[in-house]
Amino acid sequence: MDIKTLYDANINNITTAKNAFDALYSAFGRHIESWQHEVADRLSNSHWTGTAANHAQARIQFLGTELQSAHSELDFVSKALAKAAEQFALAQAHLVYALDDAKAAKLNVATDGTITWDKEPTSANYAGAGAETTAIAISNRITAALNEAAHADQEISARLNHFATNASNGTGLDAATVAKDQAAETAREQIPPAGTDPASVKSWWDGLTDAEQQKFIHDHPDQVGNLDGVPATARDQANRINLQRGKQDLQHQLDGLGPEPSKYLNRAETNGGPVENPEYSAWKKKHDDLTDKLKGVKSIEDRLNTKVDDDHPPTFLLGFDTKGHGHAIIAVNNPDTADNVSTYVPGTGARVGSSLRSDIERSDLMVASANKANKKAGDPSTSSSITWVGYDAPQSIIPEAADDTYAKNAEDKLKSFENGLHATHRGKIANNTILAHSYGTTTVGYTMRDKGLPVDNVVLIASPGCGVEHAKDLGIDPSRVYAAQSDGDSIGWADAADPKGMGKNVRDYYAEIWGVGNHYTGVDTHGVHVGGIDTDNHMIHGRQTTVPEFGAHILPTNPKGDHSDYWNDDSPTLPAMGEIIAGKPVS
Structure with a gap:
């Protein structure tokens, strides 16, 4: 033409x-x-x-x-x-x-x-x-x-x-x-229903004229924007509409709450003792939820509206809704055109809320780290990192994060999303990584164990267990399974639940610190034999991913780093993540 x-x-x-x-x-x-x-x-x-x-x-x-x-x-x-x-x-x-x-x-x-x-x-x-x-x-x-x-x-x-x-x-x-x-x-x-095979969705979408595609985007943005198999640019266009509608609805609900009720009941009604007003409790719960969701929306808007430059690649909103605690999927760089694609699954507390800003920032950091790895190797390949808050994550460490139901309920959603990335990608994805943190590793592990995922690498950061005893049980070459856990990360003992009892894990933890106990030998990411104390712990959701018995490649960490410090400037884990995403050997 x-x-x-x-x-x-x-x-x-x-x-x-x-x-x-x-x-x-x-x-x-x-x-x-x-x-x-x-x-x-x-x-x-x-x-x-x-x-x-x-x-x-x-x-x-x-x-x-x-x-x-x-x-x-x-x-x-x-x-x-x-x-x-x-x-x-x-x-x-x-x-x-x-x-x-x-x-x-x-x-x-x-x-x-x-x-x-x-x-x-x-x-x-x-x-x-x-x-x-x-x-x-x-x-x-x-x-x-x-x-x-x-x-x-x-x-x-x-x-x-x-x-x-x-x-x-x-x-x-x-x-x-x-x-x-x-x-x-x-x-x-008709728009294919949610759960339709992404390859079939892509065939349906390609069979539409541009006018028909635009009509579906504008008339049904909630369906198109969250449908795996629809290309990233179209999902982004639809979800930007969803974002504004969701923002307006949240603000409308917040405005409709009315004034704050009295925090305590009248003394005459409680025989003089301070008793919290049930109306206040219900009002505050709704108020805090809506306020936090609006902060999450603001975080998404801020990143979407950031001027594109070398330090701030373009972003694509691949999913959004405010149901429950809310869901959002944000890609840094277009995953349909990037050579290397990584999906980051956060853990406990993930939602459309104030925590979302840091999750998005992590994707920015991982893309920058992957770019550095490529530049060092003289490789012009491009990388995309996707923050996937596409599941209902636990919102509390106890009791919710101890329940594997959240991971099980996410399996079909995560598999469909990953299959969708392959269906819409222009050509074959050169290197596909799934990377997760904390309870997100449980979600990823359960999905890989029960459903399988079309990925080349899996990176498990600060895992409370991923549902399997050995890296090979994740359904990919165990040499492509990576794990990291800092010595200073409290998840190494606070949430441990070995079949032999919590006491054994606590004893193992301190035995390692004091240098006593049964010794093991293992191999690090460079193939070097290393030794240490036998701490074959089983966490809440499976064997600890950084013990030799699990069989993963161990990534370097800051020994003093805490549970959320793996993306800090002084963390050696971040460069390693970038190298894996870029398809380069871990240095």
Whole structure:
């Protein structure tokens, strides 16, 4: 598709053809009605009986089915032409508006799309100091309009060729063929339900015209934005709408709470003792939840609206809702085009709330770390890191984080999301990593154990156990399983629950500190044999991932680092994470 072809296209000709098929459809329908009345009904009421009569009536009924099938096929052609006219008109309008804006900006657009302008400040046609920026924006709009028209051209050609083939070989007279065509037409007008295989979703999306895609995005952003298999750019567009609607709804609910009730009941009602007012307790719980969610929305908005530069790659909102504690999926760089893709699953406390800002920042840090690893290796590959708060995470250490139900309930969601990344990626993902922290490692481990994940690497940071006894049980090469846990991380003992009892874990912990106990030998990430105290602990959700018996590669840590310090500037774990995401050896 080129500028002249689209600009000069007479869309009315498509509409005329559509109208002609409408007239043919209507006339054919009238002929079917006449045939039914004059032939089929008369024969049925003729009282003609016998073998010949039975054969004749069967043939007449079959012919009636063929006529109805042909009638339906004519309707499909008419609808296809109507869609084509709509899409071509939209693409043409986008082109015309871009060309008009170019003319107003004193830019000259050649037939091949090249844009030039007068750069002499004293000239009457001087385009101004910002001409180059304007020219780039208009060039992108022109390209988008041409791509839009080309997509429509391919789509209408394929559909019309299909119906023409049906007509030429007679399959269009078959009721089963018509039923399939009707199902295809219906599918185009319906969004696949949540849980549909992402590859099927991607096929459905690619079969839509740009106009149809935009209609679904604007009419049903909540469904499109959270549907695995829809490309990242479309999900981002839909979820930005969801974000604003969610923000307005949260603010409306907050405003509707009314004034704060008295914190304590009247002394007369409590015999003089201070008793908290149940109305206040309910009000405060809702108030704090809504206020925290609005902080989470603000964190998302701030990152989405950050000016793109070398230190702040573009972000894409791949999922958002405020149900329960809220869910959000934010990608740093486009995962559909990045060479290396990593999904980060946070743990306890993950939600659309004040904690979301730090989770997003971690994705920024991991992309920056991966970029450093690539730069050091002279590799131009690009990396994307996705913060996946797509599940209902536990919100308290006790008792919620001790319950594996949250991990089990997340399995299908996480698997679908990862499959969706592969379905929408433009080409094969070069290196795919799943990286998790704290209870997030439990979620990832359970999913890999029970469902399997299409990833190349798994990184388990500060894990309370991931549901398996050995790295090989995660369903990938154990040499691609990495784990980290700082000596200063309290998760190493506070939440331990060895089958032999909590006491054994506590004794092992202090035995390691004091240098006494049964010694083990293991291998670190460099293949070097190391020794230490036998601390084969079992955490709440499985064997500790950093003991030799688990079999993971151990990443370097800051010995004094606490549970959330692995992304700090002084942490050696962050560079290691970047190297894994970039597909480089851990140094």
